[in-house]
Amino acid sequence: MKNRDSAVCPLPDIGAHVTPGPAGQLDWVGMEGIALPVCFDAGDGNAQRSAAKVDAFVNLVRAEQRGIHMSRLYLLAEAHLDRNPVDAPSLEKLLRAFLHSHEGLADRAHVRIRFDHLVRRPALRSHNQGWRAYPVSLEASISEQGFQFELGTEVVYSSTCPASAALSRQLIQRQFAEDFPAGHPLDHASVLAWLGSEQGIVATPHAQRSTACLRVRYAHGAPLQLIALLDRVEHVLGTPVQTAVKREDEQAFALANGGNLMFCEDAARRIQRALENDAAITGFKVRVAHHESLHPHDAVAYASGGSLDRLEPLLPSSSNAA
Structure with a gap:
Protein backbone atom coordinates (compact mmCIF):
# COMPACT_ATOMS: atom_id res chain seq x y z
CA MET A 1 0.00 0.00 0.00
CA LYS A 2 2.83 2.41 0.87
CA ASN A 3 4.61 1.83 -2.45
CA ARG A 4 1.33 2.36 -4.38
CA ASP A 5 0.64 5.59 -2.45
CA SER A 6 4.16 6.89 -3.10
CA ALA A 7 3.85 6.21 -6.82
CA VAL A 8 0.60 8.13 -6.95
CA CYS A 9 1.70 10.91 -4.57
CA PRO A 10 5.47 11.57 -4.78
CA LEU A 11 7.05 12.79 -1.58
CA PRO A 12 7.52 16.57 -1.57
CA ASP A 13 11.04 17.99 -2.09
CA ILE A 14 10.87 21.47 -0.58
CA GLY A 15 14.63 21.98 -0.85
CA ALA A 16 14.49 21.85 -4.64
CA HIS A 17 11.99 24.74 -4.79
CA VAL A 18 12.85 28.36 -5.36
CA THR A 19 13.69 30.08 -2.10
CA PRO A 20 10.73 32.05 -0.70
CA GLY A 21 13.06 34.59 0.91
CA PRO A 22 16.10 36.53 -0.27
CA ALA A 23 18.12 34.72 -2.96
CA GLY A 24 21.90 34.40 -2.81
CA GLN A 25 24.85 32.10 -3.30
CA LEU A 26 26.22 30.32 -0.22
CA ASP A 27 29.87 29.57 0.53
CA TRP A 28 29.27 26.21 2.18
CA VAL A 29 26.27 24.08 3.05
CA GLY A 30 26.39 20.62 4.57
CA MET A 31 26.69 18.66 7.78
CA GLU A 32 29.13 18.57 10.69
CA GLY A 33 29.84 15.74 13.10
CA ILE A 34 28.55 12.77 11.09
CA ALA A 35 29.44 9.60 13.04
CA LEU A 36 31.10 7.08 10.70
CA PRO A 37 33.76 4.37 10.93
CA VAL A 38 36.97 4.90 8.95
CA CYS A 39 39.91 2.68 8.09
CA PHE A 40 43.31 4.41 8.16
CA ASP A 41 46.86 3.26 7.47
CA ALA A 42 49.31 5.52 9.34
CA GLY A 43 52.22 4.33 7.21
CA ASP A 44 53.11 1.09 8.97
CA GLY A 45 50.95 -1.13 6.75
CA ASN A 46 48.52 -1.90 9.57
CA ALA A 47 45.18 -0.33 8.70
CA GLN A 48 43.25 0.58 11.83
CA ARG A 49 39.50 1.04 12.08
CA SER A 50 38.36 4.00 14.16
CA ALA A 51 35.19 5.87 15.06
CA ALA A 52 35.28 9.22 13.30
CA LYS A 53 33.36 12.47 13.01
CA VAL A 54 32.93 13.67 9.44
CA ASP A 55 32.07 17.13 8.10
CA ALA A 56 30.75 17.19 4.52
CA PHE A 57 30.07 20.36 2.50
CA VAL A 58 29.43 21.76 -0.96
CA ASN A 59 28.83 25.36 -1.94
CA LEU A 60 25.55 26.54 -3.45
CA VAL A 61 26.04 28.57 -6.63
CA ARG A 62 22.42 28.68 -7.80
CA ALA A 63 21.14 31.74 -5.95
CA GLU A 64 17.45 30.89 -6.27
CA GLN A 65 17.86 27.25 -5.12
CA ARG A 66 16.56 26.91 -1.60
CA GLY A 67 18.90 24.14 -0.44
CA ILE A 68 21.21 21.26 -1.30
CA HIS A 69 20.60 17.50 -1.07
CA MET A 70 22.16 16.75 2.31
CA SER A 71 21.08 13.11 2.28
CA ARG A 72 23.19 12.61 -0.85
CA LEU A 73 26.29 13.85 0.96
CA TYR A 74 25.61 11.55 3.90
CA LEU A 75 25.01 8.45 1.80
CA LEU A 76 28.06 9.10 -0.38
CA ALA A 77 30.29 9.64 2.67
CA GLU A 78 28.97 6.48 4.29
CA ALA A 79 29.47 4.40 1.15
CA HIS A 80 32.95 5.69 0.23
CA LEU A 81 34.45 5.69 3.72
CA ASP A 82 33.10 2.24 4.50
CA ARG A 83 34.62 0.67 1.36
CA ASN A 84 37.99 2.42 1.06
CA PRO A 85 40.91 3.15 3.43
CA VAL A 86 40.94 6.90 3.89
CA ASP A 87 43.78 8.69 2.07
CA ALA A 88 44.20 11.52 -0.44
CA PRO A 89 43.05 9.57 -3.55
CA SER A 90 39.96 8.17 -1.80
CA LEU A 91 38.97 11.62 -0.52
CA GLU A 92 39.40 13.15 -3.97
CA LYS A 93 37.09 10.46 -5.34
CA LEU A 94 34.54 11.23 -2.60
CA LEU A 95 34.62 14.97 -3.29
CA ARG A 96 34.10 14.42 -7.01
CA ALA A 97 31.09 12.27 -6.12
CA PHE A 98 29.76 15.14 -3.97
CA LEU A 99 29.97 17.49 -6.96
CA HIS A 100 28.48 14.96 -9.37
CA SER A 101 25.51 14.53 -7.03
CA HIS A 102 25.02 18.33 -7.03
CA GLU A 103 25.72 19.04 -10.69
CA GLY A 104 24.55 22.53 -11.57
CA LEU A 105 24.25 23.47 -7.88
CA ALA A 106 27.85 23.34 -6.63
CA ASP A 107 31.38 23.70 -7.97
CA ARG A 108 33.33 23.27 -4.71
CA ALA A 109 33.33 20.49 -2.10
CA HIS A 110 35.02 19.96 1.24
CA VAL A 111 35.36 17.09 3.71
CA ARG A 112 36.97 16.88 7.15
CA ILE A 113 37.48 13.66 9.12
CA ARG A 114 38.52 13.55 12.79
CA PHE A 115 39.50 10.48 14.77
CA ASP A 116 42.14 9.13 17.15
CA HIS A 117 44.84 6.75 15.92
CA LEU A 118 46.57 4.40 18.36
CA VAL A 119 50.32 3.87 18.10
CA ARG A 120 52.35 1.38 20.14
CA ARG A 121 55.25 3.10 21.91
CA PRO A 122 58.14 1.43 23.81
CA ALA A 123 59.23 2.51 27.30
CA LEU A 124 62.48 4.46 27.67
CA ARG A 125 64.43 1.84 29.62
CA SER A 126 62.26 -1.09 30.63
CA HIS A 127 61.00 -3.69 28.16
CA ASN A 128 57.39 -2.50 28.44
CA GLN A 129 55.20 -0.93 25.79
CA GLY A 130 51.99 1.09 25.80
CA TRP A 131 49.51 2.77 23.49
CA ARG A 132 49.45 6.46 22.59
CA ALA A 133 46.31 7.96 21.03
CA TYR A 134 47.10 10.70 18.52
CA PRO A 135 44.29 12.94 17.24
CA VAL A 136 44.12 13.01 13.44
CA SER A 137 42.32 15.47 11.20
CA LEU A 138 42.17 14.84 7.45
CA GLU A 139 40.87 17.72 5.34
CA ALA A 140 40.36 17.75 1.61
CA SER A 141 38.76 20.22 -0.80
CA ILE A 142 38.20 20.43 -4.51
CA SER A 143 37.47 23.51 -6.61
CA GLU A 144 38.41 25.16 -9.87
CA GLN A 145 41.93 25.45 -8.41
CA GLY A 146 42.14 21.67 -8.12
CA PHE A 147 42.38 19.19 -5.25
CA GLN A 148 44.05 20.00 -1.92
CA PHE A 149 44.72 17.70 1.01
CA GLU A 150 45.98 18.40 4.54
CA LEU A 151 46.79 16.31 7.59
CA GLY A 152 46.51 17.62 11.14
CA THR A 153 47.74 15.97 14.32
CA GLU A 154 49.06 16.76 17.79
CA VAL A 155 52.14 15.75 19.79
CA VAL A 156 52.21 16.00 23.59
CA TYR A 157 55.59 16.49 25.24
CA SER A 158 57.30 17.75 28.39
CA SER A 159 59.08 21.11 28.44
CA THR A 160 61.44 22.30 31.16
CA CYS A 161 61.90 26.07 31.42
CA PRO A 162 65.53 27.24 30.85
CA GLY A 196 71.18 13.29 47.25
CA SER A 197 69.23 15.15 49.93
CA GLU A 198 66.32 17.57 49.85
CA GLN A 199 68.50 19.91 51.92
CA GLY A 200 71.01 20.08 49.10
CA ILE A 201 68.74 20.23 46.07
CA VAL A 202 66.60 23.05 47.44
CA ALA A 203 65.01 24.05 44.11
CA THR A 204 63.90 22.31 40.94
CA PRO A 205 62.96 23.93 37.60
CA HIS A 206 59.34 23.88 36.57
CA ALA A 207 58.28 21.65 33.70
CA GLN A 208 54.89 21.22 32.12
CA ARG A 209 52.93 19.10 29.72
CA SER A 210 53.05 20.82 26.33
CA THR A 211 51.32 20.36 22.98
CA ALA A 212 52.43 20.84 19.40
CA CYS A 213 49.56 21.13 16.90
CA LEU A 214 50.57 20.44 13.32
CA ARG A 215 48.89 20.90 9.96
CA VAL A 216 50.79 19.81 6.86
CA ARG A 217 50.03 19.76 3.16
CA TYR A 218 51.58 16.89 1.24
CA ALA A 219 52.90 17.04 -2.31
CA HIS A 220 50.70 15.43 -4.95
CA GLY A 221 51.25 11.68 -4.91
CA ALA A 222 53.32 11.71 -1.72
CA PRO A 223 52.48 8.82 0.64
CA LEU A 224 50.61 9.62 3.82
CA GLN A 225 53.08 8.77 6.60
CA LEU A 226 51.55 9.80 9.92
CA ILE A 227 53.85 7.69 12.10
CA ALA A 228 56.96 8.97 10.31
CA LEU A 229 55.75 12.54 10.90
CA LEU A 230 55.09 11.85 14.59
CA ASP A 231 58.48 10.17 15.02
CA ARG A 232 60.29 13.10 13.42
CA VAL A 233 58.55 15.70 15.58
CA GLU A 234 58.93 13.71 18.80
CA HIS A 235 62.62 13.19 18.04
CA VAL A 236 63.37 16.90 17.65
CA LEU A 237 61.34 17.77 20.74
CA GLY A 238 63.23 15.15 22.73
CA THR A 239 60.78 14.57 25.59
CA PRO A 240 57.46 13.18 24.30
CA VAL A 241 55.11 11.91 27.00
CA GLN A 242 55.39 8.22 27.87
CA THR A 243 53.00 5.30 28.20
CA ALA A 244 54.20 2.38 30.36
CA VAL A 245 56.54 3.78 33.05
CA LYS A 246 58.60 1.91 35.65
CA ARG A 247 61.05 3.68 37.97
CA GLU A 248 63.94 3.27 35.54
CA ASP A 249 61.79 4.84 32.80
CA GLU A 250 60.85 7.77 35.02
CA GLN A 251 64.51 8.35 35.89
CA ALA A 252 65.43 8.29 32.21
CA PHE A 253 62.65 10.80 31.53
CA ALA A 254 63.96 13.09 34.29
CA LEU A 255 67.43 12.88 32.74
CA ALA A 256 66.05 13.72 29.29
CA ASN A 257 64.18 16.74 30.67
CA GLY A 258 67.29 18.01 32.44
CA GLY A 259 69.27 17.95 29.22
CA ASN A 260 66.47 19.31 27.05
CA LEU A 261 65.59 22.78 28.35
CA MET A 262 63.36 24.79 26.01
CA PHE A 263 61.08 27.76 25.68
CA CYS A 264 58.04 27.53 23.41
CA GLU A 265 60.02 29.50 20.82
CA ASP A 266 62.72 26.80 20.84
CA ALA A 267 60.16 24.04 20.35
CA ALA A 268 58.46 25.82 17.44
CA ARG A 269 61.77 26.37 15.65
CA ARG A 270 62.84 22.76 16.12
CA ILE A 271 59.65 21.51 14.46
CA GLN A 272 59.89 24.16 11.75
CA ARG A 273 63.39 23.02 10.82
CA ALA A 274 62.37 19.36 10.77
CA LEU A 275 59.38 19.93 8.47
CA GLU A 276 61.26 22.27 6.13
CA ASN A 277 63.64 19.41 5.33
CA ASP A 278 60.83 17.04 4.27
CA ALA A 279 60.45 17.04 0.48
CA ALA A 280 57.03 15.37 0.73
CA ILE A 281 55.58 18.40 2.56
CA THR A 282 54.76 21.52 0.53
CA GLY A 283 53.42 23.63 3.39
CA PHE A 284 52.83 23.47 7.12
CA LYS A 285 51.71 25.37 10.18
CA VAL A 286 52.76 24.67 13.76
CA ARG A 287 51.34 25.86 17.06
CA VAL A 288 53.14 24.95 20.27
CA ALA A 289 51.67 25.66 23.71
CA HIS A 290 53.48 25.22 27.01
CA HIS A 291 50.75 24.82 29.62
CA GLU A 292 52.64 26.63 32.33
CA SER A 293 52.88 25.32 35.88
CA LEU A 294 54.12 28.80 36.91
CA HIS A 295 51.27 30.78 35.32
CA PRO A 296 47.54 30.20 34.86
CA HIS A 297 48.01 30.98 31.17
CA ASP A 298 49.91 29.27 28.34
CA ALA A 299 53.08 30.28 26.52
CA VAL A 300 52.40 29.91 22.78
CA ALA A 301 54.43 30.17 19.57
CA TYR A 302 53.49 29.74 15.90
CA ALA A 303 55.68 28.76 12.96
CA SER A 304 55.03 27.99 9.30
CA GLY A 305 56.72 27.06 6.08
CA GLY A 306 55.93 26.57 2.42
CA SER A 307 52.50 27.51 1.13
CA LEU A 308 49.31 26.90 3.06
CA ASP A 309 46.25 28.88 2.02
CA ARG A 310 44.39 28.72 5.32
CA LEU A 311 45.83 31.34 7.63
CA GLU A 312 43.60 31.15 10.68
CA PRO A 313 45.35 30.16 13.94
CA LEU A 314 45.61 26.47 14.70
CA LEU A 315 43.74 25.21 17.73
CA PRO A 316 44.42 22.07 19.74
CA SER A 317 42.80 19.05 18.15
CA SER A 318 40.90 18.37 21.38
CA SER A 319 39.07 21.71 21.04
CA ASN A 320 37.81 20.62 17.62
CA ALA A 321 36.35 17.35 18.83
CA ALA A 322 32.63 17.02 18.34
Whole structure:
Protein backbone atom coordinates (compact mmCIF):
# COMPACT_ATOMS: atom_id res chain seq x y z
CA MET A 1 0.00 0.00 0.00
CA LYS A 2 2.83 2.41 0.87
CA ASN A 3 4.61 1.83 -2.45
CA ARG A 4 1.33 2.36 -4.38
CA ASP A 5 0.64 5.59 -2.45
CA SER A 6 4.16 6.89 -3.10
CA ALA A 7 3.85 6.21 -6.82
CA VAL A 8 0.60 8.13 -6.95
CA CYS A 9 1.70 10.91 -4.57
CA PRO A 10 5.47 11.57 -4.78
CA LEU A 11 7.05 12.79 -1.58
CA PRO A 12 7.52 16.57 -1.57
CA ASP A 13 11.04 17.99 -2.09
CA ILE A 14 10.87 21.47 -0.58
CA GLY A 15 14.63 21.98 -0.85
CA ALA A 16 14.49 21.85 -4.64
CA HIS A 17 11.99 24.74 -4.79
CA VAL A 18 12.85 28.36 -5.36
CA THR A 19 13.69 30.08 -2.10
CA PRO A 20 10.73 32.05 -0.70
CA GLY A 21 13.06 34.59 0.91
CA PRO A 22 16.10 36.53 -0.27
CA ALA A 23 18.12 34.72 -2.96
CA GLY A 24 21.90 34.40 -2.81
CA GLN A 25 24.85 32.10 -3.30
CA LEU A 26 26.22 30.32 -0.22
CA ASP A 27 29.87 29.57 0.53
CA TRP A 28 29.27 26.21 2.18
CA VAL A 29 26.27 24.08 3.05
CA GLY A 30 26.39 20.62 4.57
CA MET A 31 26.69 18.66 7.78
CA GLU A 32 29.13 18.57 10.69
CA GLY A 33 29.84 15.74 13.10
CA ILE A 34 28.55 12.77 11.09
CA ALA A 35 29.44 9.60 13.04
CA LEU A 36 31.10 7.08 10.70
CA PRO A 37 33.76 4.37 10.93
CA VAL A 38 36.97 4.90 8.95
CA CYS A 39 39.91 2.68 8.09
CA PHE A 40 43.31 4.41 8.16
CA ASP A 41 46.86 3.26 7.47
CA ALA A 42 49.31 5.52 9.34
CA GLY A 43 52.22 4.33 7.21
CA ASP A 44 53.11 1.09 8.97
CA GLY A 45 50.95 -1.13 6.75
CA ASN A 46 48.52 -1.90 9.57
CA ALA A 47 45.18 -0.33 8.70
CA GLN A 48 43.25 0.58 11.83
CA ARG A 49 39.50 1.04 12.08
CA SER A 50 38.36 4.00 14.16
CA ALA A 51 35.19 5.87 15.06
CA ALA A 52 35.28 9.22 13.30
CA LYS A 53 33.36 12.47 13.01
CA VAL A 54 32.93 13.67 9.44
CA ASP A 55 32.07 17.13 8.10
CA ALA A 56 30.75 17.19 4.52
CA PHE A 57 30.07 20.36 2.50
CA VAL A 58 29.43 21.76 -0.96
CA ASN A 59 28.83 25.36 -1.94
CA LEU A 60 25.55 26.54 -3.45
CA VAL A 61 26.04 28.57 -6.63
CA ARG A 62 22.42 28.68 -7.80
CA ALA A 63 21.14 31.74 -5.95
CA GLU A 64 17.45 30.89 -6.27
CA GLN A 65 17.86 27.25 -5.12
CA ARG A 66 16.56 26.91 -1.60
CA GLY A 67 18.90 24.14 -0.44
CA ILE A 68 21.21 21.26 -1.30
CA HIS A 69 20.60 17.50 -1.07
CA MET A 70 22.16 16.75 2.31
CA SER A 71 21.08 13.11 2.28
CA ARG A 72 23.19 12.61 -0.85
CA LEU A 73 26.29 13.85 0.96
CA TYR A 74 25.61 11.55 3.90
CA LEU A 75 25.01 8.45 1.80
CA LEU A 76 28.06 9.10 -0.38
CA ALA A 77 30.29 9.64 2.67
CA GLU A 78 28.97 6.48 4.29
CA ALA A 79 29.47 4.40 1.15
CA HIS A 80 32.95 5.69 0.23
CA LEU A 81 34.45 5.69 3.72
CA ASP A 82 33.10 2.24 4.50
CA ARG A 83 34.62 0.67 1.36
CA ASN A 84 37.99 2.42 1.06
CA PRO A 85 40.91 3.15 3.43
CA VAL A 86 40.94 6.90 3.89
CA ASP A 87 43.78 8.69 2.07
CA ALA A 88 44.20 11.52 -0.44
CA PRO A 89 43.05 9.57 -3.55
CA SER A 90 39.96 8.17 -1.80
CA LEU A 91 38.97 11.62 -0.52
CA GLU A 92 39.40 13.15 -3.97
CA LYS A 93 37.09 10.46 -5.34
CA LEU A 94 34.54 11.23 -2.60
CA LEU A 95 34.62 14.97 -3.29
CA ARG A 96 34.10 14.42 -7.01
CA ALA A 97 31.09 12.27 -6.12
CA PHE A 98 29.76 15.14 -3.97
CA LEU A 99 29.97 17.49 -6.96
CA HIS A 100 28.48 14.96 -9.37
CA SER A 101 25.51 14.53 -7.03
CA HIS A 102 25.02 18.33 -7.03
CA GLU A 103 25.72 19.04 -10.69
CA GLY A 104 24.55 22.53 -11.57
CA LEU A 105 24.25 23.47 -7.88
CA ALA A 106 27.85 23.34 -6.63
CA ASP A 107 31.38 23.70 -7.97
CA ARG A 108 33.33 23.27 -4.71
CA ALA A 109 33.33 20.49 -2.10
CA HIS A 110 35.02 19.96 1.24
CA VAL A 111 35.36 17.09 3.71
CA ARG A 112 36.97 16.88 7.15
CA ILE A 113 37.48 13.66 9.12
CA ARG A 114 38.52 13.55 12.79
CA PHE A 115 39.50 10.48 14.77
CA ASP A 116 42.14 9.13 17.15
CA HIS A 117 44.84 6.75 15.92
CA LEU A 118 46.57 4.40 18.36
CA VAL A 119 50.32 3.87 18.10
CA ARG A 120 52.35 1.38 20.14
CA ARG A 121 55.25 3.10 21.91
CA PRO A 122 58.14 1.43 23.81
CA ALA A 123 59.23 2.51 27.30
CA LEU A 124 62.48 4.46 27.67
CA ARG A 125 64.43 1.84 29.62
CA SER A 126 62.26 -1.09 30.63
CA HIS A 127 61.00 -3.69 28.16
CA ASN A 128 57.39 -2.50 28.44
CA GLN A 129 55.20 -0.93 25.79
CA GLY A 130 51.99 1.09 25.80
CA TRP A 131 49.51 2.77 23.49
CA ARG A 132 49.45 6.46 22.59
CA ALA A 133 46.31 7.96 21.03
CA TYR A 134 47.10 10.70 18.52
CA PRO A 135 44.29 12.94 17.24
CA VAL A 136 44.12 13.01 13.44
CA SER A 137 42.32 15.47 11.20
CA LEU A 138 42.17 14.84 7.45
CA GLU A 139 40.87 17.72 5.34
CA ALA A 140 40.36 17.75 1.61
CA SER A 141 38.76 20.22 -0.80
CA ILE A 142 38.20 20.43 -4.51
CA SER A 143 37.47 23.51 -6.61
CA GLU A 144 38.41 25.16 -9.87
CA GLN A 145 41.93 25.45 -8.41
CA GLY A 146 42.14 21.67 -8.12
CA PHE A 147 42.38 19.19 -5.25
CA GLN A 148 44.05 20.00 -1.92
CA PHE A 149 44.72 17.70 1.01
CA GLU A 150 45.98 18.40 4.54
CA LEU A 151 46.79 16.31 7.59
CA GLY A 152 46.51 17.62 11.14
CA THR A 153 47.74 15.97 14.32
CA GLU A 154 49.06 16.76 17.79
CA VAL A 155 52.14 15.75 19.79
CA VAL A 156 52.21 16.00 23.59
CA TYR A 157 55.59 16.49 25.24
CA SER A 158 57.30 17.75 28.39
CA SER A 159 59.08 21.11 28.44
CA THR A 160 61.44 22.30 31.16
CA CYS A 161 61.90 26.07 31.42
CA PRO A 162 65.53 27.24 30.85
CA ALA A 163 65.04 30.35 33.01
CA SER A 164 63.63 28.31 35.88
CA ALA A 165 66.53 25.85 35.56
CA ALA A 166 69.09 28.67 35.82
CA LEU A 167 67.35 30.16 38.86
CA SER A 168 67.22 26.74 40.51
CA ARG A 169 70.92 26.15 39.92
CA GLN A 170 71.70 29.50 41.52
CA LEU A 171 69.75 28.55 44.66
CA ILE A 172 71.55 25.20 44.84
CA GLN A 173 74.90 27.00 44.55
CA ARG A 174 73.86 29.38 47.34
CA GLN A 175 72.85 26.49 49.57
CA PHE A 176 76.12 24.71 48.87
CA ALA A 177 78.08 27.82 49.82
CA GLU A 178 76.20 27.96 53.14
CA ASP A 179 76.60 24.27 53.94
CA PHE A 180 80.21 24.02 52.76
CA PRO A 181 81.91 27.37 53.54
CA ALA A 182 84.98 28.39 51.54
CA GLY A 183 88.26 27.46 53.18
CA HIS A 184 86.89 24.36 54.88
CA PRO A 185 88.00 20.96 53.62
CA LEU A 186 85.46 19.08 51.52
CA ASP A 187 84.59 15.52 52.41
CA HIS A 188 83.62 13.47 49.36
CA ALA A 189 81.07 11.34 51.25
CA SER A 190 79.43 14.40 52.82
CA VAL A 191 79.10 16.21 49.50
CA LEU A 192 77.72 13.09 47.84
CA ALA A 193 75.12 12.69 50.58
CA TRP A 194 74.27 16.39 50.35
CA LEU A 195 73.65 16.10 46.61
CA GLY A 196 71.18 13.29 47.25
CA SER A 197 69.23 15.15 49.93
CA GLU A 198 66.32 17.57 49.85
CA GLN A 199 68.50 19.91 51.92
CA GLY A 200 71.01 20.08 49.10
CA ILE A 201 68.74 20.23 46.07
CA VAL A 202 66.60 23.05 47.44
CA ALA A 203 65.01 24.05 44.11
CA THR A 204 63.90 22.31 40.94
CA PRO A 205 62.96 23.93 37.60
CA HIS A 206 59.34 23.88 36.57
CA ALA A 207 58.28 21.65 33.70
CA GLN A 208 54.89 21.22 32.12
CA ARG A 209 52.93 19.10 29.72
CA SER A 210 53.05 20.82 26.33
CA THR A 211 51.32 20.36 22.98
CA ALA A 212 52.43 20.84 19.40
CA CYS A 213 49.56 21.13 16.90
CA LEU A 214 50.57 20.44 13.32
CA ARG A 215 48.89 20.90 9.96
CA VAL A 216 50.79 19.81 6.86
CA ARG A 217 50.03 19.76 3.16
CA TYR A 218 51.58 16.89 1.24
CA ALA A 219 52.90 17.04 -2.31
CA HIS A 220 50.70 15.43 -4.95
CA GLY A 221 51.25 11.68 -4.91
CA ALA A 222 53.32 11.71 -1.72
CA PRO A 223 52.48 8.82 0.64
CA LEU A 224 50.61 9.62 3.82
CA GLN A 225 53.08 8.77 6.60
CA LEU A 226 51.55 9.80 9.92
CA ILE A 227 53.85 7.69 12.10
CA ALA A 228 56.96 8.97 10.31
CA LEU A 229 55.75 12.54 10.90
CA LEU A 230 55.09 11.85 14.59
CA ASP A 231 58.48 10.17 15.02
CA ARG A 232 60.29 13.10 13.42
CA VAL A 233 58.55 15.70 15.58
CA GLU A 234 58.93 13.71 18.80
CA HIS A 235 62.62 13.19 18.04
CA VAL A 236 63.37 16.90 17.65
CA LEU A 237 61.34 17.77 20.74
CA GLY A 238 63.23 15.15 22.73
CA THR A 239 60.78 14.57 25.59
CA PRO A 240 57.46 13.18 24.30
CA VAL A 241 55.11 11.91 27.00
CA GLN A 242 55.39 8.22 27.87
CA THR A 243 53.00 5.30 28.20
CA ALA A 244 54.20 2.38 30.36
CA VAL A 245 56.54 3.78 33.05
CA LYS A 246 58.60 1.91 35.65
CA ARG A 247 61.05 3.68 37.97
CA GLU A 248 63.94 3.27 35.54
CA ASP A 249 61.79 4.84 32.80
CA GLU A 250 60.85 7.77 35.02
CA GLN A 251 64.51 8.35 35.89
CA ALA A 252 65.43 8.29 32.21
CA PHE A 253 62.65 10.80 31.53
CA ALA A 254 63.96 13.09 34.29
CA LEU A 255 67.43 12.88 32.74
CA ALA A 256 66.05 13.72 29.29
CA ASN A 257 64.18 16.74 30.67
CA GLY A 258 67.29 18.01 32.44
CA GLY A 259 69.27 17.95 29.22
CA ASN A 260 66.47 19.31 27.05
CA LEU A 261 65.59 22.78 28.35
CA MET A 262 63.36 24.79 26.01
CA PHE A 263 61.08 27.76 25.68
CA CYS A 264 58.04 27.53 23.41
CA GLU A 265 60.02 29.50 20.82
CA ASP A 266 62.72 26.80 20.84
CA ALA A 267 60.16 24.04 20.35
CA ALA A 268 58.46 25.82 17.44
CA ARG A 269 61.77 26.37 15.65
CA ARG A 270 62.84 22.76 16.12
CA ILE A 271 59.65 21.51 14.46
CA GLN A 272 59.89 24.16 11.75
CA ARG A 273 63.39 23.02 10.82
CA ALA A 274 62.37 19.36 10.77
CA LEU A 275 59.38 19.93 8.47
CA GLU A 276 61.26 22.27 6.13
CA ASN A 277 63.64 19.41 5.33
CA ASP A 278 60.83 17.04 4.27
CA ALA A 279 60.45 17.04 0.48
CA ALA A 280 57.03 15.37 0.73
CA ILE A 281 55.58 18.40 2.56
CA THR A 282 54.76 21.52 0.53
CA GLY A 283 53.42 23.63 3.39
CA PHE A 284 52.83 23.47 7.12
CA LYS A 285 51.71 25.37 10.18
CA VAL A 286 52.76 24.67 13.76
CA ARG A 287 51.34 25.86 17.06
CA VAL A 288 53.14 24.95 20.27
CA ALA A 289 51.67 25.66 23.71
CA HIS A 290 53.48 25.22 27.01
CA HIS A 291 50.75 24.82 29.62
CA GLU A 292 52.64 26.63 32.33
CA SER A 293 52.88 25.32 35.88
CA LEU A 294 54.12 28.80 36.91
CA HIS A 295 51.27 30.78 35.32
CA PRO A 296 47.54 30.20 34.86
CA HIS A 297 48.01 30.98 31.17
CA ASP A 298 49.91 29.27 28.34
CA ALA A 299 53.08 30.28 26.52
CA VAL A 300 52.40 29.91 22.78
CA ALA A 301 54.43 30.17 19.57
CA TYR A 302 53.49 29.74 15.90
CA ALA A 303 55.68 28.76 12.96
CA SER A 304 55.03 27.99 9.30
CA GLY A 305 56.72 27.06 6.08
CA GLY A 306 55.93 26.57 2.42
CA SER A 307 52.50 27.51 1.13
CA LEU A 308 49.31 26.90 3.06
CA ASP A 309 46.25 28.88 2.02
CA ARG A 310 44.39 28.72 5.32
CA LEU A 311 45.83 31.34 7.63
CA GLU A 312 43.60 31.15 10.68
CA PRO A 313 45.35 30.16 13.94
CA LEU A 314 45.61 26.47 14.70
CA LEU A 315 43.74 25.21 17.73
CA PRO A 316 44.42 22.07 19.74
CA SER A 317 42.80 19.05 18.15
CA SER A 318 40.90 18.37 21.38
CA SER A 319 39.07 21.71 21.04
CA ASN A 320 37.81 20.62 17.62
CA ALA A 321 36.35 17.35 18.83
CA ALA A 322 32.63 17.02 18.34
